[in-house]
Amino acid sequence: GNSVTQMEGPVTLSEEAFLTINCTYTATGYPSLFWYVQYPGEGLQLLLKATKADDKGSNKGFEATYRKETTSFHLEKGSVQVSDSAVYFCALRGPPSNTGKLIFGQGTTLQVKP
Protein backbone atom coordinates (compact mmCIF):
# COMPACT_ATOMS: atom_id res chain seq x y z
CA GLY A 1 0.00 0.00 0.00
CA ASN A 2 0.90 3.66 -0.12
CA SER A 3 3.17 5.01 2.59
CA VAL A 4 5.31 8.00 3.51
CA THR A 5 8.52 7.98 5.53
CA GLN A 6 10.07 11.09 7.02
CA MET A 7 13.32 11.61 8.83
CA GLU A 8 12.97 11.42 12.56
CA GLY A 9 13.24 14.54 14.61
CA PRO A 10 13.54 16.72 16.38
CA VAL A 11 15.71 18.78 14.10
CA THR A 12 17.40 21.63 15.95
CA LEU A 13 19.00 24.44 13.98
CA SER A 14 20.32 27.89 14.58
CA GLU A 15 18.65 30.83 12.89
CA GLU A 16 19.73 31.30 9.25
CA ALA A 17 20.89 27.70 8.94
CA PHE A 18 20.00 25.55 5.93
CA LEU A 19 17.16 23.10 6.40
CA THR A 20 16.52 19.74 4.80
CA ILE A 21 13.80 17.37 5.94
CA ASN A 22 13.85 14.12 4.03
CA CYS A 23 10.69 12.48 2.77
CA THR A 24 10.37 9.32 0.69
CA TYR A 25 7.25 7.58 -0.44
CA THR A 26 5.89 4.32 -1.74
CA ALA A 27 2.91 4.48 -4.04
CA THR A 28 1.33 2.89 -7.05
CA GLY A 29 0.81 5.11 -10.02
CA TYR A 30 1.50 8.83 -9.84
CA PRO A 31 0.61 10.37 -6.50
CA SER A 32 0.39 14.04 -5.63
CA LEU A 33 2.78 15.10 -2.88
CA PHE A 34 2.33 17.65 -0.13
CA TRP A 35 4.08 19.29 2.78
CA TYR A 36 1.90 20.46 5.66
CA VAL A 37 3.05 22.50 8.66
CA GLN A 38 1.54 22.49 12.14
CA TYR A 39 2.48 25.45 14.31
CA PRO A 40 2.11 25.04 18.09
CA GLY A 41 -1.54 25.04 19.08
CA GLU A 42 -2.79 25.30 15.52
CA GLY A 43 -4.18 23.02 12.82
CA LEU A 44 -2.30 21.77 9.81
CA GLN A 45 -1.70 24.22 7.00
CA LEU A 46 -0.74 23.36 3.46
CA LEU A 47 2.80 24.58 2.88
CA LEU A 48 3.40 23.43 -0.69
CA LYS A 49 2.53 20.71 -3.14
CA ALA A 50 3.56 19.06 -6.39
CA THR A 51 1.33 16.99 -8.59
CA LYS A 52 3.69 15.44 -11.13
CA ALA A 53 7.28 14.34 -11.52
CA ASP A 54 9.90 17.11 -11.59
CA ASP A 55 7.41 19.69 -10.33
CA LYS A 56 8.81 22.02 -7.69
CA GLY A 57 6.50 23.32 -5.00
CA SER A 58 7.51 26.48 -3.17
CA ASN A 59 6.11 28.78 -0.53
CA LYS A 60 7.48 31.09 2.18
CA GLY A 61 11.06 30.25 1.17
CA PHE A 62 10.47 26.50 1.40
CA GLU A 63 10.92 24.28 -1.65
CA ALA A 64 10.44 20.63 -2.51
CA THR A 65 10.93 18.83 -5.81
CA TYR A 66 8.95 15.75 -6.84
CA ARG A 67 11.61 13.16 -7.71
CA LYS A 68 10.04 10.07 -9.17
CA GLU A 69 13.34 8.30 -9.80
CA THR A 70 14.21 8.43 -6.10
CA THR A 71 10.58 8.51 -4.86
CA SER A 72 11.43 11.53 -2.76
CA PHE A 73 10.02 14.96 -1.91
CA HIS A 74 12.57 16.52 0.41
CA LEU A 75 11.76 19.86 2.02
CA GLU A 76 14.42 22.57 1.94
CA LYS A 77 14.85 26.14 3.08
CA GLY A 78 17.97 28.19 2.64
CA SER A 79 17.74 30.22 5.85
CA VAL A 80 15.40 29.25 8.66
CA GLN A 81 13.88 31.63 11.19
CA VAL A 82 12.70 31.10 14.74
CA SER A 83 9.14 31.45 13.45
CA ASP A 84 9.64 28.33 11.31
CA SER A 85 9.65 26.20 14.47
CA ALA A 86 6.81 23.73 13.95
CA VAL A 87 6.00 20.15 13.02
CA TYR A 88 6.27 19.37 9.32
CA PHE A 89 4.31 16.55 7.70
CA CYS A 90 4.97 15.04 4.30
CA ALA A 91 1.90 13.51 2.69
CA LEU A 92 0.76 11.87 -0.49
CA ARG A 93 -2.54 11.53 -2.23
CA GLY A 94 -2.52 8.47 -4.38
CA PRO A 95 -4.72 7.67 -7.34
CA PRO A 96 -7.60 7.60 -7.69
CA SER A 97 -7.25 11.24 -6.69
CA ASN A 98 -10.98 11.74 -6.42
CA THR A 99 -11.02 9.93 -3.07
CA GLY A 100 -9.00 12.77 -1.61
CA LYS A 101 -7.38 10.50 0.94
CA LEU A 102 -4.06 11.72 2.31
CA ILE A 103 -1.39 9.44 3.71
CA PHE A 104 0.87 11.25 6.17
CA GLY A 105 4.39 10.67 7.32
CA GLN A 106 5.10 10.64 11.03
CA GLY A 107 6.00 14.32 11.17
CA THR A 108 9.31 16.03 11.88
CA THR A 109 9.63 18.61 14.63
CA LEU A 110 11.82 21.58 13.75
CA GLN A 111 13.23 23.78 16.50
CA VAL A 112 15.04 26.93 15.43
CA LYS A 113 17.10 28.70 18.07
CA PRO A 114 18.03 32.38 17.89
Next chain:
Amino acid sequence: GAVVSQHPSWVICKSGTSVKIECRSLDFQATTMFWYRQFPKQSLMLMATSNEGSKATYEQGVEKDKFLINHASLTLSTLTVTSAHPEDSSFYICSARGQDIIISDTQYFGPGTRLTVL
Protein backbone atom coordinates in the same frame (compact mmCIF):
# COMPACT_ATOMS: atom_id res chain seq x y z
CA GLY B 1 -8.76 31.60 2.20
CA ALA B 2 -10.73 28.50 3.09
CA VAL B 3 -11.29 28.19 6.84
CA VAL B 4 -12.35 25.17 8.82
CA SER B 5 -13.39 25.41 12.45
CA GLN B 6 -13.86 22.77 15.11
CA HIS B 7 -15.85 22.90 18.29
CA PRO B 8 -15.04 22.37 21.04
CA SER B 9 -11.30 22.91 21.00
CA TRP B 10 -10.94 20.72 24.05
CA VAL B 11 -13.25 18.55 26.13
CA ILE B 12 -12.92 16.45 29.26
CA CYS B 13 -15.53 13.82 29.95
CA LYS B 14 -16.20 10.88 32.19
CA SER B 15 -15.80 7.33 30.98
CA GLY B 16 -19.00 5.98 29.48
CA THR B 17 -20.35 9.30 28.23
CA SER B 18 -20.66 10.41 24.61
CA VAL B 19 -18.95 13.42 23.11
CA LYS B 20 -19.86 15.27 19.92
CA ILE B 21 -17.28 17.23 17.94
CA GLU B 22 -18.34 19.63 15.20
CA CYS B 23 -16.41 20.51 12.08
CA ARG B 24 -17.53 23.45 9.97
CA SER B 25 -16.31 24.91 6.71
CA LEU B 26 -16.81 28.63 7.21
CA ASP B 27 -16.45 30.14 3.79
CA PHE B 28 -16.83 27.29 1.34
CA GLN B 29 -19.00 24.28 0.72
CA ALA B 30 -17.30 21.04 1.59
CA THR B 31 -18.38 18.06 -0.46
CA THR B 32 -16.03 15.80 1.46
CA MET B 33 -14.84 15.91 5.05
CA PHE B 34 -12.22 13.74 6.67
CA TRP B 35 -11.71 12.80 10.30
CA TYR B 36 -8.26 12.06 11.65
CA ARG B 37 -6.87 11.01 14.97
CA GLN B 38 -3.45 12.12 16.15
CA PHE B 39 -1.60 10.59 19.06
CA PRO B 40 1.17 12.54 20.83
CA LYS B 41 4.24 12.91 18.64
CA GLN B 42 2.70 10.70 15.99
CA SER B 43 1.21 11.19 12.59
CA LEU B 44 -2.39 11.69 11.63
CA MET B 45 -4.38 8.54 11.12
CA LEU B 46 -7.37 8.78 8.85
CA MET B 47 -10.46 7.45 10.58
CA ALA B 48 -13.17 8.04 8.03
CA THR B 49 -14.24 9.95 4.96
CA SER B 50 -17.68 11.49 4.75
CA ASN B 51 -19.52 12.88 1.79
CA GLU B 52 -22.48 15.16 2.25
CA GLY B 53 -25.72 13.25 2.38
CA SER B 54 -24.23 9.77 2.37
CA LYS B 55 -22.81 7.33 4.88
CA ALA B 56 -19.22 7.72 5.97
CA THR B 57 -16.54 5.36 4.76
CA TYR B 58 -14.45 4.09 7.65
CA GLU B 59 -10.85 2.99 7.51
CA GLN B 60 -9.97 -0.54 8.48
CA GLY B 61 -9.90 -1.03 12.22
CA VAL B 62 -12.11 1.97 13.04
CA GLU B 63 -15.32 1.04 14.83
CA LYS B 64 -18.19 2.70 13.02
CA ASP B 65 -20.56 2.15 15.93
CA LYS B 66 -18.19 3.88 18.30
CA PHE B 67 -17.24 6.81 16.10
CA LEU B 68 -20.46 8.06 14.56
CA ILE B 69 -20.04 10.50 11.72
CA ASN B 70 -22.78 12.65 10.26
CA HIS B 71 -22.32 15.00 7.29
CA ALA B 72 -25.76 16.51 7.07
CA SER B 73 -24.90 19.65 5.15
CA LEU B 74 -22.19 21.03 2.91
CA THR B 75 -20.73 23.03 5.78
CA LEU B 76 -21.06 20.73 8.80
CA SER B 77 -19.84 17.30 9.80
CA THR B 78 -20.00 15.85 13.30
CA LEU B 79 -18.05 13.10 15.00
CA THR B 80 -19.63 11.51 18.05
CA VAL B 81 -17.47 9.34 20.26
CA THR B 82 -19.96 7.04 21.95
CA SER B 83 -19.37 5.50 25.36
CA ALA B 84 -15.95 7.05 25.53
CA HIS B 85 -13.15 5.33 27.42
CA PRO B 86 -9.69 6.56 28.44
CA GLU B 87 -8.12 4.89 25.40
CA ASP B 88 -10.22 7.21 23.21
CA SER B 89 -8.33 10.19 24.58
CA SER B 90 -6.62 11.79 21.63
CA PHE B 91 -6.44 14.79 19.35
CA TYR B 92 -9.18 14.65 16.71
CA ILE B 93 -8.74 16.68 13.55
CA CYS B 94 -11.12 17.25 10.69
CA SER B 95 -10.40 18.47 7.20
CA ALA B 96 -12.61 19.54 4.36
CA ARG B 97 -12.36 19.55 0.61
CA GLY B 98 -14.46 21.98 -1.36
CA GLN B 99 -16.57 21.50 -4.43
CA ASP B 100 -15.18 24.58 -6.14
CA ILE B 101 -12.72 23.47 -8.75
CA ILE B 102 -10.03 25.82 -7.49
CA ILE B 103 -9.99 24.54 -3.94
CA SER B 104 -11.19 20.98 -4.49
CA ASP B 105 -7.60 19.82 -4.90
CA THR B 106 -6.67 20.77 -1.35
CA GLN B 107 -7.75 19.66 2.09
CA TYR B 108 -8.19 22.43 4.66
CA PHE B 109 -7.71 21.39 8.24
CA GLY B 110 -9.45 22.41 11.40
CA PRO B 111 -7.45 23.31 14.52
CA GLY B 112 -8.30 20.04 16.22
CA THR B 113 -10.16 18.96 19.35
CA ARG B 114 -8.35 17.57 22.36
CA LEU B 115 -10.46 14.85 24.01
CA THR B 116 -9.56 13.60 27.47
CA VAL B 117 -11.61 10.79 28.95
CA LEU B 118 -11.27 10.31 32.69
